[in-house]
Amino acid sequence: MNKKPLASLGLALTAILAMSGCGSAASSNVSSTEKVTIKYSNFISNGGNEKNLDTIVQAFEKANPNITVQVTTLPYKDYTTALQTDLAAGTQADTFDIEYANLRSYVANGAVAPLEGVDGSKYKQSLLQSYQSDGKQYALPSSFSDVILYYNKALFDAAKVAYPTASWTWADETAAAKKITDSAAGVYGDFQNVSFYEFYKALAQTGGKFLNDDGKSVAFNSPQGIKAAEWLAGKSGTTMPTPAQGAGTPDFDTKLFKDGKLGMLHSGIWVASSFADSPKSWDIAVEPGDTQKASAEFSNAIGVSANSKNKAAAQKWAEYMTSSDVMAQTRISAGWELPATSDDSVLKPYLAKDKPANRKAIFDALDNVALPPVIGDNQQKMVDIINNALGEVEAKRSSAADALKGAADQINALLK
């Protein structure tokens, strides 16, 4: 207690200086007999799959008696906050979940260790490659999901419109949505979020680009960009509910679909399990394109911390959690997100399940994937700028051309 305030202030400052150095990355290979504990920090099991993760951990520990895995599970929306704090203090877990959009920043700042000797043949190649940089593997994909078009057959029948097919275009979708929409009955034809994650994909569907090839400036401020923004924003208030009518309220769109009041819904395969028998009869299709097809693919991955003291054991766990049979089977039987495995036979039981009938669309969509643009540290800022601009177009406070020009100026400033 006799510590002088100034001295302790200095202490705290030194602590900050020390951690900003980020230098102490002592690693050692563990001998095969030594017992080690590694930590795994995740969000992927949060909200219902905690026990499934536990099953995989137990199988791993049984196969590797010298390694104990300590799991910390955080809610998705708070995960990044906690991870950033940990990275700042150097207290991050040995292995942790990484999203595709954040990897670039972690690699640039030396937070994740390159992984050597991974058996790449076990993974879906496109996914594996998206976590590489300069020819090195920095994280291993644990699961993937994509976005497809859900449709309510009863509403299509009632409006006398043919069901969506893989060859549908935006024009077909608009025509069907208009016929299905019945404001008096509270029935809407279509739902698609007016947001960054839909915009970059719509842009690809109409043949546009988000970033120029050098990545130093944006390219969405183009006729294609305007078309994509108008396509999304134009639905609002015509075939799709506006924010005032509830769009943007959590789970609003899925509830509308469940209640049988929505003809088409653009959403991820993750909501499929919540539909079951409501609405009564529904199916899925690959999303319509405009001049070309493009689908959004999302994946999660696991990386090994650059300052882990047990990198070998940590990598072993990361590989197990992303490529083992136990993991794949646990995921399939639990209806958790799909494993990023190259072994299609593993996915067979998934394809054989009866609802939705056209499960093949989930895999067909992967033939034309549009990946989100990635710019590093300013990623979230870019997403926010696009979301704001689209919001202005949706509310008709700004034309698509003006809003995109403003957004382009702001994002170009970030890229300098």
Add this chain to the structure above:
Amino acid sequence: MRKQRPSITLNILVLVGALMMVFPFLWAFVTSISPGAGLSATPQLIPENPSLSAYAELLQRLPFAQIVLNSLILAILTTVFQLITSSLAAYVFSRMPFKGRNAVFAVYLATMMIPMQVLVVPLFVEMKSLGLIDTYLGVLLPGIASAFGVFLLRQAMNSVPQDLDQAATLDGAGHFRIFGLIVLPLVRPALATLTVFAFLNSWNSFLWPLIILRTPAMKTLPVALAGLQGQYTTQWDIVMAGSVVSVLPMLALYIFTQKYIIQGVAGTGLK
């Protein structure tokens, strides 16, 4: 004149206002007993198929007793510490002048003026060097003193007439006795108020426990409840059941302390 009964109009106004206050809680409760309910844009006040299944699932998915106990112990300790540390400091700022006291009080107030969001990272680094990450002590320590409490109690002590403690001083009582036997009993309403808010702050605190606690069994109630919301979808009946459960202890504490405030005043002879 306060002995007079207030008019009917006032009674009705107060009742209507109270209904407005209760509405969101009522809606949360109704949603919690409507299994499979989504969050519709229009709240429903009549449950479709009332069921307590959400509460059952809450119990099944979380080690509920453990989590409530964690939160309860932390909140009680925080409250007790804050009552002690705040009342002692408030006594100085109200009754013991010294050179530079105003500057010290200003520094106390200043600690309330910087947002927690920016202190999290430096505080976390400090806790790391103290070895307090993933410990209850690490959650507890930043909350054991509160400038809010000091300020609240100082204001209350300043409202207590000085005649009483001056008389006691003449009788030879020291500061500890004046503090404990005269001033504290007279600021009981303020102490009760601080009890409510100190408990409330600890009970609801989210960001700090989220970041510093790692072991699942150590989690606090708000952190565990946040974990019920998935990345993509949320079972709102369970989330709302969690909200209802977390509000009830607070409400009970408040109603309890309210009674205490009235009794406290009756006992001081100040009426």
Add this chain to the structure above:
Amino acid sequence: MTALQDSRSGSPGPTATTKRHRGPEVRRKTTGTRLKYGLTVAVFLIPSALPLLFFTIIPMFSAFWISLNQWNLVGPMKWVGLGNYGKLIGDPGTQGAFLHTIYYIVGYLPLVYIGGLAIALALNSRIRGRSMMRGLYFLPVVTSWIVVALVWRWLLNPSTGIVNWLLGLIGVTGPGWWTDPAWSMPSIIVASAWKDLGFVMVILLAGLQAIPEDLYEAATVDGAGRWRRLFSITLPMLSPSTFFVIVLSLINGFQVFDQVYAMTGGGPNNSSQVVVQQIYDLTFRYGRAGEASALSWLLFLFILVITLIQVRGQKKWVHYA
């Protein structure tokens, strides 16, 4: 800083004999008595001073150090001196956030104080079911913002909300509330004031308990009416509590965050972006912890100046016993 001094002067000295003669007398105290007095002060202060020093003040200065650097939390820091401050002061986003925050306070403070006072007075009278009513009015304080925000978004829904329906009854076309950039701050203000009424009520109720009944009785004998009693007894006697509520509401108001996050997320088009949301985004979402810390220090200095002005002004209207 002398204005911080209490207006009353009869603070008991360390010993009975010095009590009546303050001023020069105090200085002639023996070193022993002074030491003992100093020690007593220390014993009373240390339990709160040490935790505040270690867990708030030191992190505050660490944050100041961070504010002189460019830092994304993950990589190494880069010294930029006062560069972050310069950048923020010229940034329209920051200026907007400060303006929205001030807008919030200007709207929120009168609403919550007058509303809270009215409820406290009503519930301090011998109204039916008084205890239960106090509980009900406190309910919003303990209800989470997630729930409250959803309900208020519904009440203030431009097309289906009750508020615009009521306005329609008296022939007024209601605004777009949280969907309209011009009305997003008012929406947040109304919901926040509603939620915090119970907080103000509790503080003022505790203050009302301390007003001696005989003051009212004397005033009534003198023929003072209800309003006269309110303005000449209740409000002056309540002024320490009022001062507390105002200082605290301002300190908290400048740090408004939860309700914005839950109700509008800062939108539409940043129209309700406030300072603390900006700080949170900069730290944890945009990887700019240095700028976030600089912004926090600007906010801190801002609140400090405003609080000191209030503290200096209190002499004019706050009455201590």
